[in-house]
Amino acid sequence: MTPVPAGPHLRRPGLFWLWLHVPVTLAIYGPAIQTALASVPPSYRLILAASYAVQAALLLTLVYLLTWPIAYLPSVYAVVAPLLAGAVMVVQYVDSQLY
Secondary structure, eight states: OEEEEOOHHHHHHHHHHHHHHHHHHHHHHHHHHHHHHHOOOOOOOOOHHHHHHHHHHHHHHHHHHHHGGGGGGHHHHHHHHHHHHHHHHHHHHHHHHHO
């Protein structure tokens, strides 16, 4: 079995791994984002579209911060971080469908 690195060494890769899910979050909310962009004057659409990417990154950064306390337990962190990220994605999907 490959040894798990110490907790603090898992944090940065965990954040980058979560940021890789920004396109997934944007895809989940795609129809709602398109509706919102359609109702905005064309001169503001690019700025608003960029703000959605920033919002998705911030949501996933919050998930990262929720897992920060358990990063000192590497074997637990290696399981809990992906499970929490998956649960957040499911909640986001359900939220996007209820809109």
